Amino acid sequence: MSELAVDRRAGTAPAPIASARELLPFALLAGLVLMLLVYFVGAEEGALSLIAGNGVHELVHDARHLLGFPCH
Numbered sequence: 001m002s003e004l005a006v007d008r009r010a011g012t013a014p015a016p017i018a019s020a021r022e023l024l025p026f027a028l029l030a031g032l033v034l035m036l037l038v039y040f041v042g043a044e045e046g047a048l049s050l051i052a053g054n055g056v057h058e059l060v061h062d063a064r065h066l067l068g069f070p071c072h
Contacts, residue, residue, distance in 0.1 A: 042069045 041060045057064075064070075 041067060 040056055041063045
């Protein structure tokens, strides 16, 4: 048996990494960031545009094609 192997006969269970309650704020933050990313890739040039001009469109042009958003 390797020195790195865990001896299960000792009666100690491995500690959990984190509970669902501890991970919730990080999951919400990740969801918000992903929603903002999808907005800027897919909807920034529309009627609800927050930034005027073509800057955002040109910045995420290839990502639009990769994700299937029509852009021209």
